[in-house]
Amino acid sequence: MDVLVPFAASRPKTRLAGVLGPDERAAFAAEMRRDVCSAVESAGASPTVLSTDPIESEWPVVVDDRPLTEAVNDRLEPPLAVVMADLALATPEALSRLLGTEGDVVLAPGLGGGTNALAVRTPGFRVDYHGASIADHRRIAADVGTATMVDSFRLAVDVDEADDLAEVLLHGEGRAARWLRDAGIELETTGGRVTVSRSTPR
Amino acid sequence: MDVLVPFAASRPKTRLAGVLGPDERAAFAAEMRRDVCSAVESAGASPTVLSTDPIESEWPVVVDDRPLTEAVNDRLEPPLAVVMADLALATPEALSRLLGTEGDVVLAPGLGGGTNALAVRTPGFRVDYHGASIADHRRIAADVGTATMVDSFRLAVDVDEADDLAEVLLHGEGRAARWLRDAGIELETTGGRVTVSRSTPR
Numbered sequence: 001m002d003v004l005v006p007f008a009a010s011r012p013k014t015r016l017a018g019v020l021g022p023d024e025r026a027a028f029a030a031e032m033r034r035d036v037c038s039a040v041e042s043a044g045a046s047p048t049v050l051s052t053d054p055i056e057s058e059w060p061v062v063v064d065d066r067p068l069t070e071a072v073n074d075r076l077e078p079p080l081a082v083v084m085a086d087l088a089l090a091t092p093e094a095l096s097r098l099l100g101t102e103g104d105v106v107l108a109p110g111l112g113g114g115t116n117a118l119a120v121r122t123p124g125f126r127v128d129y130h131g132a133s134i135a136d137h138r139r140i141a142a143d144v145g146t147a148t149m150v151d152s153f154r155l156a157v158d159v160d161e162a163d164d165l166a167e168v169l170l171h172g173e174g175r176a177a178r179w180l181r182d183a184g185i186e187l188e189t190t191g192g193r194v195t196v197s198r199s200t201p202r
Numbered sequence: 203m204d205v206l207v208p209f210a211a212s213r214p215k216t217r218l219a220g221v222l223g224p225d226e227r228a229a230f231a232a233e234m235r236r237d238v239c240s241a242v243e244s245a246g247a248s249p250t251v252l253s254t255d256p257i258e259s260e261w262p263v264v265v266d267d268r269p270l271t272e273a274v275n276d277r278l279e280p281p282l283a284v285v286m287a288d289l290a291l292a293t294p295e296a297l298s299r300l301l302g303t304e305g306d307v308v309l310a311p312g313l314g315g316g317t318n319a320l321a322v323r324t325p326g327f328r329v330d331y332h333g334a335s336i337a338d339h340r341r342i343a344a345d346v347g348t349a350t351m352v353d354s355f356r357l358a359v360d361v362d363e364a365d366d367l368a369e370v371l372l373h374g375e376g377r378a379a380r381w382l383r384d385a386g387i388e389l390e391t392t393g394g395r396v397t398v399s400r401s402t403p404r
Contacts, residue, residue: 015394094353109355110315112365112395113372131391132372153311156355160394161312169332170315172335189333192217192362193314 001119003045004066004075007025007033007085009053019162019185019198022105028179030055032159033085040083042092049085050075052114069129074124078195081119084110086159088168088176090117094154104145117155148161165196203301203321205247206277207399208270209287211237217288221364229401230381232257234361235287237376242285244294247301251287252277260266271331283321288361290370290378292319296356306347310357311336319357335379367398 011022012029020028033049037059040047050071064071072082081099083090098108098117105125110116113132113159124144128136141147157167159176169187170178184200213224214231222230235251239261242249251263252273266273274284283301285292300310300319307327314320315334326346330338343349359369361378370379371389386402 003204091353097353109373111372112368112397113389113391114395129204132389135372151293151354151356153358154353156358166314170337171311187315187334189315193316194334195314 001045001079001081003040003047003081003083003099004035004050004072005033005040005047005059005083005085005099006050006072007052008057008068010071011053013086013160015160016162016165019165019196020183024183028176028183029086031175031179032088033057035172035176036083036085036087036090038174039090039092039095043095043099045081045095047083069127071131072127078120078122078125081117082127083117084158087116087155087157088159088174089157089171091154091155091173094152097152098150098155101148101150103148105137105141106148106150107134107137107141108150108152110156110158114158116152117159163193163195166194169196170194203247203273203281203283205242205249205283205285205301206252206274207235207242207261207285207287208252208274209254209257210270211253211257215288215362217362218364218367221367228350230378230385231288233377233381234290235259237374237378238285238287238289238292238310240376241292241294241297245301246298247283247297249285260297271329274329274331280322280324283319284329285319289318289357289359290361290376291356291359291373293356293375296354299354300352300357303350303352304336305350305388306345307339308352309336309339309343310348310352310354312358312360314361318360319352323391359367365395365397368396371398372396 013025016025037047047059049057052065104122106119108117115133115137122145136146185196188195188197215227240247249261251259254267306324308321310319317335318337324347340349386400387398390397390399
């Protein structure tokens with residue numbers, strides 16, 4: 001299946017500003033994108049990066065600087081999957097579950113109401129990434145066919161906030177996890193959930 | 203399989219204090235516990251609540267006021283599963299994946315390095331719930347046999363913080379989700395992940 005991998009190339013991952021500088025955020029975002037494309041390919045599918053700006057990539061890139069919803073809908077000819085470029089925990093196995101689950105529209109929820117990945121096999125479905133998109137996508141999918149949910153932690157964690165970096169350090173198996181370790185980002189155990197700190201100055 | 207459901211009965215869910223009062227937190231925690239026990243039963247297993255204090259419950263209860271790690275290890279005779287009482291998104295399907303996955307020790311990670319559920323089929327395994335327990339549990343499991351991970355969003359979300367309530371409202375299918383709605387807790391869409399606000403005063 002063809003898989004679009006949307007990537008925000010200009011000023012990526014601003015919510016990581018407390019931990020990573022601007023150039024670092026760009027480098028880390030690129031590593032996550034490579035991990036995702038590589039996992040998609042290992043799952044037997046064909047990734048194409050949908051980037052807001054021209055980028056260098058070993059996978060095909062299409063550039064579209066419109067908002068995400070418009071850019072995706074303009075290319076949404078089934079069968080097609082859309083997998084966000086910041087799913088640093090995604091493995092070939094997790095993506096195979098998404099791509100191998102039957103149903104007209106298969107949805108993988110993200111933390112906080114997002115839709116981190118979806119696979120579309122029926123015409124008429126349109127994305128709407130604003131707000132709690134997973135609820136909207138379930139509704140839109142039910143209007144045009146069946147909506148099936150994939151229950152995956154690895155697809156649920158998109159990396160937006162500092163705490164998400166702890167998940168990458170704990171569970172990531174690719175370049176993004178290695179990049180974080182090389183940058184001196186370390187797990188920090190507090191009373192509740194584990195978070196991160198930095199051992200080296202920026 | 204027998205399933206222990208650890209439950210902290212005294213002053214539960216203090217990190218929800220910004221949204222719920224003390225009595226409300228106790229009531230909500232009890233609803234989550236009932237949802238978990240009910241889902242365990244629907245998955246074909248037998249829940250026993252491991253409570254720090256005596257509670258009323260339609261399922262069997264054993265009381266042990268020692269720290270979680272000691273209380274669980276004292277009862278860890280395989281085959282046995284341990285499923286936290288605050289997994290408000292757990293469904294029979296998600297728990298069936300945990301209980302049906304082969305392997306000496308099967309682990310379901312929680313957000314922030316926790317171990318939200320595990321199934322033990324081999325002697326010698328011991329729990330250690332301090333810190334990033336999922337990493338420790340993988341290591342301990344590998345020492346005594348095989349460690350297998352279950353990739354489940356529904357088992358990864360334990361409800362500790364206000365943002366977790368958004369996940370319950372979005373994806374919960376049981377009494378806990380209904381309780382939140384009745385308490386006036388609503389989704390609040392911001393720029394990033396969805397969170398919650400309260401429409402009625404406490």
